[in-house]
Every structure is written in structure tokens, then in C-alpha cells.
Amino acid sequence: MVAKVIGIIDYGMGNLLSVYHAVNAVGAHAKICQNPEDLNAVDHIILPGVGAFSQCIRTLHEKGFVEALNESVIQKGKVILGICLGMQVMARTSHEGGNHTGLGWFDAEVVKLAPSEKALRVPHVGWNKVTYTKDSRLFSGVSTSVADFYFVHSYHMKCAMQDDVLATCNYGEDITVAVKKDNIFAVQFHPEKSQDIGLKVIENFIKLD
Amino acid sequence: MLKRRLIPKLLIKSKVFGRVSRLVLVTTHQYSDTIEVGDPVSQAKIYQAQMADELILLDLDASDGLREEFVAMLRKAAEEIFMPITVGGGIKTVEDFRVLLSNGADKISINTAAVEDPEFIRQVSDIYGAQCVVVSIDYRTNDEGESSVWINGGKVKTDWTPLAWAIEAERRGAGEILLTSIDRDGTSSGLDVELARTIAENVSIPVILSGGCGLSSHFIDGFQQANAAAVAAGTFFCFKDQNPMQTRAHIKNANIQIRLQS
Numbered sequence: 085m086v087a088k089v090i091g092i093i094d095y096g097m098g099n100l101l102s103v104y105h106a107v108n109a110v111g112a113h114a115k116i117c118q119n120p121e122d123l124n125a126v127d128h129i130i131l132p133g134v135g136a137f138s139q140c141i142r143t144l145h146e147k148g149f150v151e152a153l154n155e156s157v158i159q160k161g162k163v164i165l166g167i168c169l170g171m172q173v174m175a176r177t178s179h180e181g182g183n184h185t186g187l188g189w190f191d192a193e194v195v196k197l198a199p200s201e202k203a204l205r206v207p208h209v210g211w212n213k214v215t216y217t218k219d220s221r222l223f224s225g226v227s228t229s230v231a232d233f234y235f236v237h238s239y240h241m242k243c244a245m246q247d248d249v250l251a252t253c254n255y256g257e258d259i260t261v262a263v264k265k266d267n268i269f270a271v272q273f274h275p276e277k278s279q280d281i282g283l284k285v286i287e288n289f290i291k292l293d
Numbered sequence: 294m295l296k297r298r299l300i301p302k303l304l305i306k307s308k309v310f311g312r313v314s315r316l317v318l319v320t321t322h323q324y325s326d327t328i329e330v331g332d333p334v335s336q337a338k339i340y341q342a343q344m345a346d347e348l349i350l351l352d353l354d355a356s357d358g359l360r361e362e363f364v365a366m367l368r369k370a371a372e373e374i375f376m377p378i379t380v381g382g383g384i385k386t387v388e389d390f391r392v393l394l395s396n397g398a399d400k401i402s403i404n405t406a407a408v409e410d411p412e413f414i415r416q417v418s419d420i421y422g423a424q425c426v427v428v429s430i431d432y433r434t435n436d437e438g439e440s441s442v443w444i445n446g447g448k449v450k451t452d453w454t455p456l457a458w459a460i461e462a463e464r465r466g467a468g469e470i471l472l473t474s475i476d477r478d479g480t481s482s483g484l485d486v487e488l489a490r491t492i493a494e495n496v497s498i499p500v501i502l503s504g505g506c507g508l509s510s511h512f513i514d515g516f517q518q519a520n521a522a523a524v525a526a527g528t529f530f531c532f533k534d535q536n537p538m539q540t541r542a543h544i545k546n547a548n549i550q551i552r553l554q555s
Contacts, residue, residue: 096443097394097421099394099395099397099398099399100395101368101371101395101396101397102371102375102397103397105371105372105375106375109375132427134394134399134421134424135420135421135422136419136420136421136422139420169422196554202497202521204295205497205498205522206497206498207424207468207469207497207499208295208422209468209469209499209522210295210296210297210298210346210499210522210523211295211296211298211346211552212294212295212296213294216518228555232296232552234346234376234377236377236399236400236424236425237424238422238424238468254294255295262484269344274377274399277375277376277377277399278374278375278376279341279344279375279376280375282375283375
């Protein structure tokens with residue numbers, strides 16, 4: 085079987101290298117996409133992201149990725165995984181540093197974490213347990229009893245449609261940490277930084293049709 | 294439930310063999326007396342196998358700024374390390390951040406540059422997000438019990454107290470504090486939990502506590518008494534007949550939330 089080609093969108097921010105190596109580690113072929121037309125030649129797409137929302141969405145627009153993503157994902161139905169900020173930009177709007185419009189693939193807003201307990205710090209950094217609220221092929225083979233994934237974020241996505249929510253994690257309250265809508269998947273944690281269990285999620289994503 | 298973190302700290306220096314220079318892993322004692330203990334990338338892989346929660350890589354020979362060979366080593370480590378990596382040592386510019394983040398780093402630890410130009414914290418925090426800016430605070434405590442922040446690898450004293458500087462660093466956009474007692478570094482005499490607790494009570498960002506771990510119980514002290522989000526150790530994991538898995542089991546037995554296995 086020919087290895088699937090997974091396009092990783094490079095918009096000049098954050099750590100792409102780990103995602104790149106993680107994709108190759110589970111047997112697919114990672115391809116860094118610096119230009120919108122690169123998306124034509126890939127099977128699945130990963131939208132990673134570290135940094136500030138406004139800068140991320142602005143760069144995606146400037147480089148022409150917004151149109152290319154809408155064409156590949158919405159019109160052609162390519163499977164995509166957003167990671168961390170790459171999940172948040174799929175929301176309708178974000179309140180990080182003012183109000184900013186996102187890709188709008190999920191009817192959701194991105195808001196700052198505000199845990200009521202003082203002991204819970206922001207950013208939410210570290211390994212936290214993820215609970216899957218419904219069966220998902222993305223979490224297939226990941227035992228719920230040891231599902232600790234690595235998080236590092238200050239903002240989180242709040243979905244208007246409960247059906248979009250795939251997984252949650254408790255940080256003072258239950259926060260949405262994985263979403264799905266048709267061919268669109270996104271996670272708030274970093275699978276590429278979550279050791280074996282994270283590689284399993286990436287492997288599951290690659291296997292999706 | 295968010296787990297407390299166990300972070301091996303890899304201290305790195307250059308060693309010259311004739312005309313060849315290579316990077317080696319070292320331990321330090323009060324920021325001097327370095328002892329060579331192995332190869333950084335091999336050791337990082339061992340820590341990955343032993344389920345460390347994160348790694349900190351610090352270049353001790355970076356007084357003139359970020360070094361190419363250090364970036365090359367990071368790039369090599371990132372090929373096989375699938376856990377968060379914080380790097381530090383000689384980082385002074387936005388370009389240093391860009392280079393490190395595009396070569397496998399997740400978080401960048403800044404120290405001297407932040408004290409010399411506190412606005413640098415805001416600058417990189419605005420571009421890359423607070424979550425990737427770790428402000429590293431090294432301090433010494435005198436006989437009167439007064440603590441001061443030291444920079445340039447513990448060589449230059451500043452007017453900041455660790456508490457005031459931690460509060461200021463948070464205000465300017467730091468995402469985490471890495472707090473290290475130089476006096477305790479490499480001594481295995483236990484963490485300075487008193488000051489760490491005061492700082493943890495006065496900032497809302499996570500505090501990584503470091504300097505002095507010699508026993509598993511020292512980690513437990515760091516979590517229970519200082520309320521540290523993470524404890525980092527270099528010498529402890531390098532020399533003791535201890536590894537992150539065994540230490541983790543001891544911590545778990547003290548009823549502290551920690552990751553056990555995946």
C-alpha cells in the first residue's frame with residue numbers, strides 16, 4: 085500500500101518539525117506545505133499552530149491558505165486535523181486580543197480559560213486526562229483510563245453545537261478539547277507531544293477515509 | 294485532573310577533542326564544577342523511554358548567543374522525541390525564538406536577556422504566545438536570608454528579588470517561571486520550598502521548581518509544600534540510581550496526581 089501523503093500547513097509559526105516527525109513515525113509521508121497549491125497533492129491535511137490567533141488567521145489569509153483550505157476541506161472533503169491553535173482558528177470567532185473572525189467551520193467561540201480555583205493556572209500546561217464523550221475513530225485503541233495528553237494553551241473553544249464535541253477535559257470546568265464535523269477533526273492537546281498515546285491518535289487520523 | 298510534571302534537565306557544554314568539538318551532557322554544582330556525564334541526544338531518548346513529562350535542554354556555553362551546534366543537536370533530538378522540549382541558553386532575539394521553534398523546541402527559556410530588557414518578554418509573548426515563553430530565574434540567598442536574582446549563568450547579581458521579578462515577568466507576558474536556587478544546584482540537599490511557595494502564591498502562571506533534588510521525597514516536598522506545577526532535576530537523574538519511572542511511583546504513593554503509564 086502506498087503511504088498516505090499528509091500535508092502540514094506551514095505559515096511560519098510554531099513547531100512544525102515535531103508534527104512532521106510524528107506523521108513519519110507512524111508510517112505516513114509528511115509533506116510541509118508552504119504554498120496553497122501544495123494542498124492539491126496531499127491526501128490529508130494537518131493545520132498545526134502555536135502563537136496568537138490574530139497573527140495566525142492573518143497569515144493564513146495573506147498566504148492564500150484560507151481559500152485553499154475552504155476548497156480542499158469544504159468542497160473536496162479532504163480530511164483535516166487541527167492541532168491547538170489550528171483547532172481554534174476553525175471557530176467562528178476568537179476573543180484573544182480583541183475579536184477576530186476565524187475560518188468558521190465550527191459554530192464556536194474561542195475564549196480565555198478562567199478556572200474558578202486559584203490553584204489552576206493559566207496557561208493550562210501539562211498532561212491532563214481526556215474523556216471521550218462519544219465513540220470516535222480518532223481515539224480508537226486509546227484506553228480511557230490512561231488517556232493523558234499534553235496541553236499548553238490559554239484559550240479554548242466553546243461550541244454552540246454539542247454534537248460537534250468529541251472529547252472534553254476537566255480544568256476547573258469541562259472544556260472542549262476535541263471536535264469533529266464531517267471530515268473536519270481538531271484537538272486542543274498536542275498529539276505530537278503526547279508520546280505513544282499521541283502517536284496513536286495521529287495514526288488513527290491517518291487511517292481515516 | 295492536571296498532572297504534576299517531572300522534568301529532567303539536560304545541561305549541555307562543548308568538549309573539544311583536538312580539532313573536533315562536540316556537545317556533551319554535564320552536571321553542575323552551584324553553577325560551576327561541571328562533570329561530563331554522557332551524550333545529550335542518547336540521554337534524551339532514555340528519558341523518553343522512561344516517560345519523563347517534558348525535557349529542558351540548556352546550553353551552558355551560549356554566553357555569546359545561540360549556537361549553531363546546539364540548534365543542530367535540538368533538531369536531531371526532535372526527530373525521535375515526542376514530548377515537550379524547553380530550550381534555553383544565550384537566547385536574546387526574536388530570531389533566536391524563530392530558529393529554535395522551527396527546529397523542534399516547544400518552549401523557550403529566557404533569563405539574562407529578559408532581565409536586561411524586560412520588554413523582550415512582551416515582544417516574544419505577543420508573537421509566539423505566552424505559553425512558549427518561560428522566564429528562568431536563578432537566585433542566591435545570603436546569610437541574612439535575603440534572595441537576589443543572578444544573571445549571566447550565576448555570575449552577575451541584579452537588584453531584583455526573585456518574588457518581585459517573577460511578578461514582573463508574569464505581568465510582561467511570561468507563560469511559566471523556571472525557578473532555580475543556585476546555592477542548592479547539584480547539592481542534592483533538597484529544594485528551596487519556602488521561596489517557591491511564596492512565588493507560587495503570588496503569580497497565576499505555573500512554577501517549575503529546580504535545584505537540589507537528591508531524593509524522591511524532595512520532589513514530593515516541591516509539589517506538596519511549594520505547590521509547584523513541575524519539578525525539574527539534572528543531577529538527580531544523572532547520578533542517582535533513580536529514573537523518572539521510579540520517582541513517579543514514589544510521588545504517586547504520596548497521593549500526588551502524576552502520569553503513570555500510557
